[in-house]
Amino acid sequence: MVPFRISSVRFIPTLLVVACVLAAASLQSQDSGPSKHDRIVPDQVQPKPFPTTAIRQTPLYTVEFRSADQLTPQDRLVLADAESSIAEHARFNGFEYQQSNWTYRQIVCPAFPNHLFVQYTRNNGAGDLTIFSASVPRNGEGRVRIVPILKRGYSLFSPAPINALTISAFNHIRHEEGETANSDWLGNALCYAALAGSRPEILPNDAEPALHKPIPALTAAMDVELQTHGTEVLRFDDAAARPHPMEWTMTFTYQGKLVKATHKPAPMLAVNPAPQTSAVARTWQVPQSGQN
Template structure:
């Protein structure tokens, strides 16, 4: 019998081919395994920033409280006394004629900013001749006195305060001075901004009863926060207590908590619908019930 022999060249080719087949099979198996592993990975939910939709609110009120000068606490009176020269200086720079003596003030109470004392100064010289500005004073000494010009003798300074870049800049500095606590209540931020810009904002719950000299609840139905795809949040609400008719406010915040845009326009009855019917990019929340953010 003639012995069976394989040529060395054929043997090498066979071994190379087998190695290629095994390598290919191993590669495909690893790809399938990697794909299956990748499909099982579920990314963590990214929380809404800078504001949470589920945090507990510090106050159930849908308004910003205003208190008369004689209601200031003794501690706040001392804070104001230390800041009076700075307020006069800043008001003078803005041309607000603060050196005249017929100015009065009241406190703007914003629970979202406990480390700041907010005041609204008014000088009323009769119909059409009113000057108004807001002042922010840090209670803990960490920050600086700031003012927000609103009216000078009946006219807006620069541009209307609600949309003014100076108002937005002052609010951003206030938030930065307040620290992380300023992010605890998105509704409180919106209402406080409106108050510092010259309004006395009020949101009526949907079940409120209309009464004489009070706005009807239908004008305040829209209040929601949009978390957009590129990481910004938009807070909108309809201010029921605005003069003449309801006004719609809109404020855009970056993911880092910086206010970049604010708008202020008459609210339309046709658009003042429940938030659940609004079209949102990612998420929408209605006006919260008492005890929720």
């Protein structure tokens, strides 16, 4: 058998060609991919559920309360159709709704155009005040919901602003409303406070002070925390609250769910105008585990 041989003269140039190809490939790989010493800058995460650049839908810095005779004909029909359901939910929550001395007023929240909000009150004198709010979907997509506030002068379960039932009802309302609910962060905060029994007022910084009116230029801010899921914290001071101004704080997840709501006496040390745009007071990136 004749042994198979490769000429060394031909083999050496072949090795040189292969070596050059491998070297070029190595350099290309180093150029295209980061080394272990390179710091990867993550893509900027857009705040949600409330965009930070959106212009508010309405120049009003407060929700509006309308008496029963100020309801539009369309809203009267919506309320009449929901009356039996409201009565059923009210009785389920322990309210003596069958009695006749109830009055109501509409809570107008521009951030929730697909819902009719009504606050019912029964006043039997000092220390005997009963209040609850009702949410009725205007487009039929959703159901009637009740927010208990006071029963004969006492808070049910826990104060309505921090009550888990209030938070749950508000999340359902936002879900029923759809993307429209995310258009106005301050409108969401004010509407939540109104449904929980407050009558919040925030005035622009050019408002004229008047007797029995809140001082102008109250604080309102949205803080954004960017992390894996992210949160947005809405804060505002309500000077119309009695007997003293109150500071409201609401925390939303990236998916738009309200997870926490608090209110406490406001220090009112700083006076800042409520912004026309969704200004971010503080924005920061939270480092992940193992990162510097």
